Amino acid sequence: IAGITQAPTSQILAAGRRMTLRCTQDMRHNAMYWYRQDLGLGLRLIHYSNTAGTTGKGEVPDGYSVSRANTDDFPLTLASAVPSQTSVYFCASSGQGNYGYTFGSGTRLTVV
Amino acid sequence: AQSVTQLGSHVSVSEGALVLLRCNYSSSVPPYLFWYVQYPNQGLQLLLKYTTGATLVKGINGFEAEFKKSETSFHLTKPSAHMSDAAEYFCAVTTPAGNQFYFGTGTSLTVIP
Numbered sequence: 001i002a003g004i005t006q007a008p009t010s011q012i013l014a015a016g017r018r019m020t021l022r023c024t025q026d027m028r029h030n031a032m033y034w035y036r037q038d039l040g041l042g043l044r045l046i047h048y049s050n051t052a053g054t055t056g057k058g059e060v061p062d063g064y065s066v067s068r069a070n071t072d073d074f075p076l077t078l079a080s081a082v083p084s085q086t087s088v089y090f091c092a093s094s095g096q097g098n099y100g101y102t103f104g105s106g107t108r109l110t111v112v
Numbered sequence: 113a114q115s116v117t118q119l120g121s122h123v124s125v126s127e128g129a130l131v132l133l134r135c136n137y138s139s140s141v142p143p144y145l146f147w148y149v150q151y152p153n154q155g156l157q158l159l160l161k162y163t164t165g166a167t168l169v170k171g172i173n174g175f176e177a178e179f180k181k182s183e184t185s186f187h188l189t190k191p192s193a194h195m196s197d198a199a200e201y202f203c204a205v206t207t208p209a210g211n212q213f214y215f216g217t218g219t220s221l222t223v224i225p
Contacts (some may be wrong), residue, residue, distance in 0.1 A: 042217035090155055100146055103155035
């Protein structure tokens with residue numbers, strides 16, 4: 001692993017189903033983030049975690065939950081997927097100093 | 113609070129021509145500013161950043177940007193466009209103590225041969 005790994009790469013999900021998107025980093029970054037990217041809207045923050053054991057809500061948190069049990073992992077869960085959650089999801093991390101994010105390669109999720 | 117506005121969701125330039133992608137920010141405290149590039153079906157990669165010091169910053173692939181406090185701008189330029197520069201570009205702002213980055217809506221750059 002080098003950087004951030006996201007899984008799965010893509011997924012088609014039936015509405016109402018539960019889904020967890022995985023994110024793992026090996027850089028020992030304290031802060032981690034989940035964004036969704038939609039055409040014309042750019043990247044919008046869903047949830048973030050400044051350090052292991054803490055999480056916070058971003059701009060569009062409804063319908064999503066996260067946990068941060070350790071430094072490396074930051075899974076994003078959709079408890080009951082809806083079509084409006086069709087998007088590309090990016091996980092990111094940053095180290096001390098706010099000098100920039102490292103992004104994963106994204107998960108393309110389609111809810112039908 | 114911080115925000116970013118990218119003027120022009122689509123920009124087309126000829127190969128070899130100047131690239132200019134515009135970004136204006138809003139921040140109540142001195143900002144940290146970033147440009148990211150996203151190639152198709154990939155994540156975002158950091159092009160360059162301004163935190164403190166010299167206001168003209170150079171990044172990868174020949175790109176540079178200048179922080180202009182008086183204009184609240186951080187426009188991205190490249191003297192001569194290459195076909196490989198075709199991508200989506202995002203400007204972002206945060207602060208030294210900020211919890212998150214705020215991204216613009218992106219500018220899609222097309223390079224015409």
